[in-house]
Amino acid sequence: MRMVDLIEKKRNKEKLSKEEIDFIIKSYTAGEIPDYQMSALLMAIYFNKMDKEETLNLTLAMRDSGDILDLSEIKGIKVDKHSTGGVGDKTTLVLGPMLAACGLKLAKMSGRGLGHTGGTIDKMESIPGFKTSLSMEAFVKQVNELGIAITGQTGNLAPADKKIYALRDVTATVENISLIASSIMSKKLASGADSICLDVKVGSGAFMKTIEDAKKLASAMVEIGKGAGKSTIAIISEMDEPLGLAVGNSLEVREVIESLKGRGPKDLMELVYCLGSYMIKSAKPEVSLADARNMLEASITEGTALEKFKAFVKAQGGDENVANDYSLLNIAPRVIEVLSKEEGYVAHIQSDLVGHASMILGGGRQRKEDTIDYGVGIELNKKVSDKVLENELLAKIYVNDETNLASAIDDIYEAFRIEKEGIKEPVLIKEIVE
Ligand code: URA
Numbered sequence: 001m002r003m004v005d006l007i008e009k010k011r012n013k014e015k016l017s018k019e020e021i022d023f024i025i026k027s028y029t030a031g032e033i034p035d036y037q038m039s040a041l042l043m044a045i046y047f048n049k050m051d052k053e054e055t056l057n058l059t060l061a062m063r064d065s066g067d068i069l070d071l072s073e074i075k076g077i078k079v080d081k082h083s084t085g086g087v088g089d090k091t092t093l094v095l096g097p098m099l100a101a102c103g104l105k106l107a108k109m110s111g112r113g114l115g116h117t118g119g120t121i122d123k124m125e126s127i128p129g130f131k132t133s134l135s136m137e138a139f140v141k142q143v144n145e146l147g148i149a150i151t152g153q154t155g156n157l158a159p160a161d162k163k164i165y166a167l168r169d170v171t172a173t174v175e176n177i178s179l180i181a182s183s184i185m186s187k188k189l190a191s192g193a194d195s196i197c198l199d200v201k202v203g204s205g206a207f208m209k210t211i212e213d214a215k216k217l218a219s220a221m222v223e224i225g226k227g228a229g230k231s232t233i234a235i236i237s238e239m240d241e242p243l244g245l246a247v248g249n250s251l252e253v254r255e256v257i258e259s260l261k262g263r264g265p266k267d268l269m270e271l272v273y274c275l276g277s278y279m280i281k282s283a284k285p286e287v288s289l290a291d292a293r294n295m296l297e298a299s300i301t302e303g304t305a306l307e308k309f310k311a312f313v314k315a316q317g318g319d320e321n322v323a324n325d326y327s328l329l330n331i332a333p334r335v336i337e338v339l340s341k342e343e344g345y346v347a348h349i350q351s352d353l354v355g356h357a358s359m360i361l362g363g364g365r366q367r368k369e370d371t372i373d374y375g376v377g378i379e380l381n382k383k384v385s386d387k388v389l390e391n392e393l394l395a396k397i398y399v400n401d402e403t404n405l406a407s408a409i410d411d412i413y414e415a416f417r418i419e420k421e422g423i424k425e426p427v428l429i430k431e432i433v434e
Pocket of ligand 1: 165174179180181183184
């Protein structure tokens with residue numbers, strides 16, 4: 001087989017066979033196909049697309065390019081969730097302990113944040129002592145004993161995707177449904193869970209800007225999951241404002257703990273209950289969605305989810321006293337209030353600008369090697385559809401290093417769109433794709 005013939009085939013809108021896709025992925029991972037040929041193929045795929053069968057074959061080839069985690073020593077159904085990335089998205093940290101309190105097994109690998117989106121691993125590391133690199137043995141043992149473990153990526157998962165994603169990033173070939181779906185799902189399938197729940201974000205702060213594109217991505221990923229023999233569902237949720245009120249690592253952990261104490265923001269808890277109900281149902285098909293929700297609600301009201309959270313923090317080396325003493329989170333002491341310049345109703349809060357404000361204060365990374373100031377960030381005081389008076393508080397900025405404070409304030413003002421007419425409270429969950 002010659003790569004040039006396969007590029008030509010895709011350029012001419014023909015379908016690639018399983019053998020051809022396997023050859024491309026194996027040879028490229030082994031360094032036998034140069035980046036310039038792979039770039040040409042990616043651009044041909046970008047324009048001429050792949051059908052369902054090609055997309056599944058590409059995903060399986062990338063899954064098989066490295067280690068596939070063996071979670072067979074974990075008893076019971078292993079569930080996993082994945083979000084396509086958002087601002088203020090601390091869902092995993094609220095939902096994980098709740099699911100574990102309901103008897104599920106969450107064996108989760110998470111990533112770090114880059115750009116305006118945060119990463120679960122960074123959030124957890126804002127807890128003093130918390131370790132996010134577990135050995136495979138420790139990971140399996142903890143899930144078996146506690147029902148929850150969250151680690152950074154271990155092993156060599158889907159190395160083909162790593163190489164191809166880096167190339168897509170610099171060849172303007174990221175935004176293609178088959179390429180995004182296969183990239184995400186190859187890693188999820190290599191992580192070894194039995195059941196996968198996907199949270200596909202749509203809106204200004206998300207990869208997918210329109211509901212049509214979000215539906216296409218969700219369907220593509222669900223089909224891949226099912227095609228690979230895993231129970232898979234996707235929830236399409238809105239990201240036209242940050243999720244919850246807190247954006248920034250320690251601030252988000254404080255919001256997580258407050259949520260586990262029953263004081264969570266409405267939108268965050270709605271997403272948590274929706275995702276959680278489907279995850280329980282996928283692991284225990286005999287439980288109805290309504291009963292699953294009741295189980296999750298009981299984990300909050302009876303305090304079992306909070307106890308799980310503390311045990312989880314302790315098991316991974318962190319100080320579980322953060323649950324009672326927020327001063328241990330070292331939230332930045334200097335707080336700047338951003339006040340509204342006008343009266344009206346909040347029509348929109350552009351999430352990526354709020355994420356950007358947090359990042360330039362030091363709460364996120366512009367480059368992979370940047371270090372993070374965990375204590376800084378933004379806390380919103382208003383959400384979309386809220387009424388706001390002139391000089392009323394829109395958001396608080398928590399800052400240590402003031403170098404970029406003025407730009408962060410500008411970001412917050414730009415993020416808030418205030419209009420004279422009131423609007424309806426937004427609907428967070430747009431669709432369920434099964
Ligand atoms: N996240 C991924 O892992 N891959 C993509 O292609 C897009 C988002």
